[in-house]
Amino acid sequence: MRVRHHVGRMAPVEVRDLSKRFGSVLAVNNLSFDIEAGRVTGFLGSNGAGKSTTLRALLGLVRPSAGSATFGGRRYEELERPSTKVGAVLEDASFHPGRTARNHLRVLATTGDHPFERVDAVLADVGLTDAADRRVGGYSMGMRQRLGIASALLGDPEVLILDEPTNGLDPPGIVWMRELLRAQASRGRAVLVSSHLLAEVAQSVDDVVVISRGEMRGRGTLESVLGDDEGLVTAVRAQDNERLTRALQAAGHTVKRSGDGLLVPGASPEQVGIVAGDAGVYLVALTPQARSLEQAFLALTADGQPA
Secondary structure: OOOOOOOOOOOOEEEEEEEEEEOOEEEEEEEEEEEOOOOEEEEEOOOOOOHHHHHHHHOOOOOOOEEEEEEOOEOHHHOOOHHHOEEEEOOOOOOOOOOEHHHHHHHHHHHHOOOOHHHHHHHHHOOOHHHOOOEHHHOOHHHHHHHHHHHHHOOOOOEEEEEOOOOOOOHHHHHHHHHHHHHHHHOOOEEEEEEOOHHHHOOOOOEEEEEEOOEEEEEEEHHHHHOOOOEEEEEEEEOOHHHHHHHHHHOOOOOEEEOOEEEEEOOOHHHHHHHHHHHOOOEEEEEEEEEOHHHHHHHHHOOOOOO
16 A cells, blocks of 8 residues: 555654544544655545545644644645745635735745746646636636636645645546646655545546545555456355454455445455355355446545444
């Protein structure tokens, strides 16, 4: 797995035992993962899963209740010239409606001590050159999204963090976003994309971190966590699902809960049946399934024990 801990080397983004509580609500619970340079990582979960809280902890906008979220071992507020290290677009990004896109970026260039040449460069990168001197108040949602990304790219950062980046984009804009993510990773940047839209993210990411109810449900390469579309999966229901789960896991299989049964990705019915027979577990149902990425994601984030 690529999203993992490393010994002797710090990853560009490191989340360690991160928890955040708001009163009686535990929004994030003991998350740990790394984001690697040169790869696009999808941070996946349904709305309310804890993704935005995790990103805000990374960017120093909320203080963790426990654990840490750092860039190369340093908190965001400890970074020198942070916009050259981290570029971020959160879902609630806002702009002065009376200011042009060019002037908005010039203000950021001044405060971040970036050369004005970067303004024209990032406007071109996001396809806003022709609209650069229009007031942002007249921009569509998709154009505002592009301007947010231009702002994040202004400092030529080492890490790029995008929260729901396809919001407001039309189909050509979504294709452009995929290409931009891959281009940024090819330049050696660590790219973290937070989204609840699996179908879009799956087309451009290398790795995934999946959370639900603030807890880790899976991390690693896309294929190792969610499998391929139409991948081999066996659905099984036993008189004692807990006992079968333990036996399957002891045999090296991954087991996911699904309703009153279990899903075993990457295993044939014959393999599951042999494990059940060896363990003396009586099976009620045993069927092969073809599972889509969406089904795999839903099974992984369903209520129950984290993976």
